[in-house]
Amino acid sequence: MTSRVVQYRRFGGPEVLEVTEREDPEPGEGQVRLRVRAAAVNPLDWKLRSGAMARGDAPAEPKVPGFDVAGVVDAVGDGVVDLAVGDEVVGKATGGAYGETALAAAKALTRKPAEVSWEVAASVPTGATTAARALALLGLGEGDHTGTTLVVDGASGGVGVYAVQFAVARGVTVIGTASETHQDDVRALGATPVVYGEGVADRIREVAPQGVDRAFDTSGKGALRDLVALTGSPDKAVTIADYAGAQELGVTFTSGGDADTERAVLADALARVADGRLRTPAVVTYPLDQAGKAQDDNQYGRVSGKLVLLP
Ligand SMILES: NC(=O)c1ccc[n+]([C@@H]2O[C@H](COP(=O)([O-])OP(=O)(O)OC[C@H]3O[C@@H](n4cnc5c(N)ncnc54)[C@H](OP(=O)(O)O)[C@@H]3O)[C@@H](O)[C@H]2O)c1
Structure with a gap:
């Protein structure tokens, strides 16, 4: 199967982002593949795309932006015991989230409460x-x-x-x-x-x-x-x-945390969002092919709230 994904082959402005069709990635040991329902835009995404955090003009291989993701498990790699096909989950993707499919380490995911929408769920992790x-x-x-x-x-x-x-x-x-x-x-x-x-x-x-x-x-x-x-x-x-x-x-x-702690924090935060104890920023959604606009709107503070891509 193939699916659409946003990627960049060189560093630069939002114009380097392209929507392309790729072969669905296979989950490795400890990973699952998600059918992405929502992927959030974070400042780190456009900082990495700009090249400001790297050497040279281009990444070593095409990069898919994004970390925060919510979706449905559709394939399970070896060694994953606590997730199954069909589970609705939220967390951080490995190798990019801006696509119809994404990979994630099982330990970087937690279950999405039914009361929390896909776009709100994806807006929470980072x-x-x-x-x-x-x-x-x-x-x-x-x-x-x-x-x-x-x-x-x-x-x-x-x-x-x-x-x-x-x-x-x-x-x-x-x-x-x-x-x-x-x-x-x-x-x-x-x-x-x-x-x-x-x-x-x-x-x-x-x-x-x-x-x-x-x-x-x-x-x-x-x-x-x-x-x-x-x-x-x-x-x-x-x-x-x-x-x-x-x-x-x-x-x-500080940057980056321990996966087990992050998963526990995320699960607790989602439970609080589900029962109304925790407010989330307003969510503004964009289609996948507007990823560059969404990143720019975040970078230049043009749109308030959390910007979320819906593939
Ligand atoms: N190290 C890490 O682990 C980590 C993790 C997450 C984020 N970050 C970084 O943290 C930063 C914020 O991320 P975010 O997701 O919260 O971004 P965001 O949602 O885009 O929010 C940016 C915030 O900065 C405020 N702001 C703008 N100009 C300001 C100024 N001159 N003085 C004080 N505040 C100002 C904005 O307020 P108004 O909207 O009211 O203007 C808004 O509250 C980014 O640089 C991001 O890369 C780092």
Whole structure:
């Protein structure tokens, strides 16, 4: 069987993405093949496509973008015991998610609750798992952290919305930065909103006379020095998006987590989404052949929310 997939053979702008027909990939040891129902667009997808994170003009072989995926298992590789053909699952793909089919390690998938739509399910993995990992690094993992004040820079984004909600649920007082447009959204998540940009540190001090204990830079837009100044120590801040700033200031940069932990976090987040305890960003859907537009809309902040491809 063949199926459609988005791929790029050279690095560059959205124009390097092409929709092509390929032979369905066979799942290897520990993998399953999914019939993809929804695949989310994340900033990492267009960063990798641009070549900014690689050497040379082209990847060694054609690349299919995307990680976050929701779909139906349609083939099972050797050694997979906990998933079967027909299972509806969510998680992270291996070798790309922007297609009608995708491969994934079984241990990178969890079951999709029936109450959660395909597009919402696909929108959750990276945001929820990254937020949980960063909070744990900040000493704000599961448990009661009443009395702690946290700043989330980029509180309206794909990672920020989960960081705010996880922290609020643990008793943390959260101050979240966002554009003017998203101040009410951040407030609705349980945080005190503050507009980002020039003067943000003063605005944060105004709403946090008690001081700031921890800071999470999800945006990577240059606020890290201010965040360190607000908390008083680089040990009390974490970034997922400012690698150079982290090196310079001695702040922890985190990327990628342990598969078992991520699967547990994702399953828990989906259960909370299913019963309404956890809000997800608004989802905007695109057909597969609009993958380049979806990536551009995300990169340039033209469309708010989580952008999801429906093959
Ligand atoms: N290291 C990792 O493991 C990891 C994992 C996931 C993501 N990331 C990275 O983290 C970043 C955010 O990812 P995401 O999925 O949350 O992106 P996203 O959904 O596109 O959200 C971006 C957020 O940044 C905010 N923002 C824009 N300009 C800002 C500024 N000058 N100051 C503060 N905030 C600003 C936006 O707010 P408005 O919409 O209100 O303008 C929005 O909340 C990306 O660079 C991504 O590559 C890293």
